[in-house]
Amino acid sequence: MTRRIVLALLALTVVLVAAAAVPLGLSITQREHLAFRDKAQAATRVIAASAEEYLSDRAPADAMNADLSDVAKAGDCAAVYEANGRLVAATPCQAAQAPEARELAAETLTGREPEPPETDGRLLAAEPVGTFRQPDGAVVLARSAAPLNTRIAVTWAWIGLVAVTGIAASALVSVRLARWVNRPLTTLDTAAHRLGEGRLGERAVVDSGPPEVRRLAATFNTMAARTENLIHGHQAVIADVSHQLRTPLAALRLRLDLLATAAPESAPELLTSAQEEVARLSRLVDGLLAVARAEQTVPxxxxxxxxxxxxxxxxxxxxxxxxxxxxxxxxxxxxxxxxxxxxxxxxxxxxxxxxxxxxxxxxxxxxxxxxxxxxxxxxxxxxxxxxxxxxxxxxxxxxxxxxxxxxxxxxxxxxxxxxxxxxxxxxxxxxxxxxxxxxxxxxxxxxxxxx
Incomplete structure (x- = not known):
């Protein structure tokens, strides 16, 4: 019984934890990905704004170079391309100049908004310079996805730790609960078995377990006590009856023996004595029957x-x-x-x-x-x-x-x-x-x- 209770509660806990933890983890992962892309896209827009001043307004490239320097210090790679696809400026990192990055820039220059790909553990983001339909250039930014993957891994680790802790706590509680319920039932079963073997003084423990089990144990003890009293009462009755009947039976036997060998003149007296003993036996039997009827009657x-x-x-x-x-x-x-x-x-x-x-x-x-x-x-x-x-x-x-x-x-x-x-x-x-x-x-x- 203990094993069945523990397994049932554990199965229920695992299902509930999985139903709660897995959707939560997926939701957090998706939100982290979106936040990571939004931040990369925002950094790309900053560079695109300063590049527009340089490519469209023919302003000095100082602002654009400053933004590229800030991006490089943050660990990202960026590159600025003209409308014909020629590289204008870039960070020392070459990730924004890779073939995938150039393809993304070319697609952006056609006036489309491509889905930023993730290659070699880096996320690529592209923004047009100038108007969206006829851009004067494009900016491509490559950002490492390692921090994102680290945060997602830590999140799943915490979710897993909480889930395992919950399952372990459920296992501990279910074991204690099962033992709390099963222990008094086991002792009650043992007491019933011993009572069936003839140990009339056996009683169940009534100070542990759920209230229902305690009431069951108390009822069993009441039944056992009544059974013990009943059996002892029957034994006492048998002993009392045996003791009380022995004397008149012995006297009656003695009278009959004397009657068999007595002289004719003493026979009537012996016969009268024998009849008195028979009457005494009859009164005893009638009294015992009356006691039995009284004890078995529920008026x-x-x-x-x-x-x-x-x-x-x-x-x-x-x-x-x-x-x-x-x-x-x-x-x-x-x-x-x-x-x-x-x-x-x-x-x-x-x-x-x-x-x-x-x-x-x-x-x-x-x-x-x-x-x-x-x-x-x-x-x-x-x-x-x-x-x-x-x-x-x-x-x-x-x-x-x-x-x-x-x-x-x-x-x-x-x-x-x-x-x-x-x-x-x-x-x-x-x-x-x-x-x-x-x-x-x-x-x-x-x-x-x-x-």
């Missing part, structure tokens, strides 16, 4: 009336409470519906009531109250049972977190998942005078948008 919020759900669950659990001699009460002072998944609040209250009724002794009390707080509805399930130690409350929402739990140890984990996935919060507090208080803060319906 669609609907408006839920807390007071109606509380009253419904109180009615459903009242027979169980009366059977155990427990007072089950409720009170509601809520302002509006909450945003929860359909059926989630019922499941949450069922788990909390089941735990509370199992923990509270005969004659105890379980109360559900709901009140409106800032932006939420607070539901409290209060009991006066034995409560939980601070250590137990700290791990209560983990699967099998409380080793002293009477049930499967999964009820509060299910409740925690159902509440947090709906955007609420849950906390465990100590009831004044003894017992446990579960505090649920549920988001109000108008504070949530249906996805």
């Amino acid at each position: 669609r919020p609907v408006p839920v009336r807390v007071d109606e759900i509380v009253a419904d669950r109180i009615t459903a659990w009242e027979p169980v409470a009366q059977e155990r001699g427990i007072h089950l009460t409720s009170s509601s002072r809520t302002a509006g519906p909450v945003a929860l998944g359909k059926g989630d609040l019922e499941q949450v209250l069922d788990n909390l009531l089941a735990n509370a009724l199992d923990a509270v002794p005969d004659g105890g009390t379980v109360t559900i109250d709901s009140t409106s707080v800032a932006g939420a509805v607070r539901v409290r399930v209060v009991d006066d049972g034995p409560g939980m130690t601070p250590e137990a409350r700290a791990v209560a929402f983990h699967r099998f977190g409380n080793p002293k739990a009477r049930g499967s140890g999964l009820g509060l984990a299910i409740v925690h998942r159902l509440i947090t996935v709906n955007g609420g919060t849950i906390a465990l507090e100590e009831t004044p005078g003894g017992g446990l208080t579960v505090v649920l803060d549920l988001p109000l319906w108008h504070d949530r948008r249906t996805p």
Whole structure:
């Protein structure tokens, strides 16, 4: 990728530099040629003016000779010819008397304006003396083109130097740009490859490269973290399930072994014990299925009336409470519906009531109250049972977190998942005078948008 970016940018730079530098160089070269010819032609006109005084007006030749001397000092060659082509005066340099110069003078004397030729590194310029149609003579000047060629060569050298510098700078910038873009992509590819090999802690670098690549790396890291948590969570579930099922399975096997060899009078007792272990296994499996469903569910919020759900669950659990001699009460002072998944609040209250009724002794009390707080509805399930130690409350929402739990140890984990996935919060507090208080803060319906 780096090579492709560099080659593409270099090709583009070369094309742009060539498109700009070559026309510029040609334009400067043409302008230098025109300026050089104009200056030579102007010098020739000066000599032609003084020669006209000598040939046409029969004035002394002093002015003409002075101009020829100045031209000679400047390094040019000049010659003055009469109308019949005879040489009148010339500089010591013989270039203006060469055959090409005489041909140019003869053509000028015919009344035409020939194109000044360039021969042997010299530029020839001719001007008529007197009138253009019937000249009294002609002046030919030969000027060396070496200074012109030197200036043109220097100009092209500067243009080439600028072009090469631009291409080199473009190459340097393109290499750095390509590496700036490619390096984080390379590290991201390496991280993805290592993650695919099972290195779950692998992460991509997110502090270099373009913003788009940084966002891609951050998204990859989020995905990798979720994948790591998911796999570790599955491993933890498998370990927890294996640990929790080992004990009832061992007890069940022991009961069945004893049942096979026991006396007939003890068989009913052993069979009852085996059935209790089977029931315990069934509760564990049901709890694990409930946890799996809760973790895989993404609820669609609907408006839920807390007071109606509380009253419904109180009615459903009242027979169980009366059977155990427990007072089950409720009170509601809520302002509006909450945003929860359909059926989630019922499941949450069922788990909390089941735990509370199992923990509270005969004659105890379980109360559900709901009140409106800032932006939420607070539901409290209060009991006066034995409560939980601070250590137990700290791990209560983990699967099998409380080793002293009477049930499967999964009820509060299910409740925690159902509440947090709906955007609420849950906390465990100590009831004044003894017992446990579960505090649920549920988001109000108008504070949530249906996805």
